[in-house]
Amino acid sequence: MTQMLGALFLIAMGAGVLAVGWQGYRVGELPAGSNFMRPFRPNRDDNPLAFRFYLALYCCGGTALAVWGLLALAGMAPPLRLR
Numbered sequence: 001m002t003q004m005l006g007a008l009f010l011i012a013m014g015a016g017v018l019a020v021g022w023q024g025y026r027v028g029e030l031p032a033g034s035n036f037m038r039p040f041r042p043n044r045d046d047n048p049l050a051f052r053f054y055l056a057l058y059c060c061g062g063t064a065l066a067v068w069g070l071l072a073l074a075g076m077a078p079p080l081r082l083r
Helices: 002-027 048-074
Strands: none
Touching: 002 048
C-alpha cells in the first residue's frame, strides 16, 4: 500500500513540475528561486539563456519524477521510502 502511495506521489509531483514549466513556457516567465530579497523570475525577453535553462530543468525534473513514479508503480524501480 505504501509503495503505491509513494508511486502516486512521485507521479503527482512530476505532473506538478511539468505543469509549472508549461505555464511558464506559455507566459514567458518562470519562477526560479530568489535574488536576495525579491523573487528571481527569468523571462523570455530580458534573460533568454536563464529562461531556457530553467525551462529545461523543469521539463527534465518533472519527466524524471513522473517516469520514476510510473516505473515504481510497475515494480521496475525502487519505490519512494515513506516513513
